[in-house]
Amino acid sequence: MSTSERQGSFTADIEAIRQRARQHIENGAVTEAYRGNRETVIKVLNEALATELVCVLRYKRHHYAATGIHAQAVADEFLEHAKEEQDHADMIAERITQLGGDPDFNPETLAKRSHSEYVEGKNLSDMIREDLVAERIAIESYSEIIRYLGDNDPTSRRVMEEILAKEEEHAEDLKTLIQTLSQAEEKMRQEPSPEWPLRRAS
Ligand SMILES: [Fe+2]
Numbered sequence: 001m002s003t004s005e006r007q008g009s010f011t012a013d014i015e016a017i018r019q020r021a022r023q024h025i026e027n028g029a030v031t032e033a034y035r036g037n038r039e040t041v042i043k044v045l046n047e048a049l050a051t052e053l054v055c056v057l058r059y060k061r062h063h064y065a066a067t068g069i070h071a072q073a074v075a076d077e078f079l080e081h082a083k084e085e086q087d088h089a090d091m092i093a094e095r096i097t098q099l100g101g102d103p104d105f106n107p108e109t110l111a112k113r114s115h116s117e118y119v120e121g122k123n124l125s126d127m128i129r130e131d132l133v134a135e136r137i138a139i140e141s142y143s144e145i146i147r148y149l150g151d152n153d154p155t156s157r158r159v160m161e162e163i164l165a166k167e168e169e170h171a172e173d174l175k176t177l178i179q180t181l182s183q184a185e186e187k188m189r190q191e192p193s194p195e196w197p198l199r200r201a202s
């Protein structure tokens with residue numbers, strides 16, 4: 001009994017796979033089994049890359065611009081998100097390269113290619129709200145990308161699924177921050193204290 005018979009529906013012809021792997025070795029990770037439309041996948045991943053890079057810049061800006069009595073905890077959260085968005089950008093750029101594409105880091109067209117926007121925000125709660133909007137945009141567009149990739153490019157899909165899970169965590173963090181901030185502000189109105197625990201170290 002052959003391996004393929006023992007495993008039921010798995011009928012891959014290992015010899016043919018071995019031969020095909022030797023052809024076009026310049027394509028690296030992209031083999032005949034790749035079912036995606038490579039050009040479209042690279043384009044879509046480049047849009048996700050632009051989205052991540054804009055998110056890095058927006059969170060960095062918010063990290064340094066966060067001021068006010070409740071700023072320290074929020075600024076720390078912005079910095080953590082900025083680092084994680086940078087990790088996402090790196091994961092996507094690496095996958096684009098594996099697919100034989102060029103990761104697009106061109107700053108001139110970055111904002112136009114990004115799904116989410118770069119909004120500076122007027123104050124702390126405005127910044128958090130803008131970040132939550134950006135996360136929600138990323139969640140929706142990455143979900144679309146994952147559906148588009150389907151079974152045609154499982155590796156790119158896994159990369160995007162991992163990133164999507166993190167964006168959902170970010171959105172949840174920001175929702176909690178909005179609630180904590182409004183409770184803290186309410187408490188401050190009722191009993192103002194100079195030693196407020198969220199005060200930014202100066
Ligand atoms: Fe991200």
Ligand SMILES: [Fe+2]
Nearest residue numbers: 135166167170
């Ligand atoms: Fe995020």
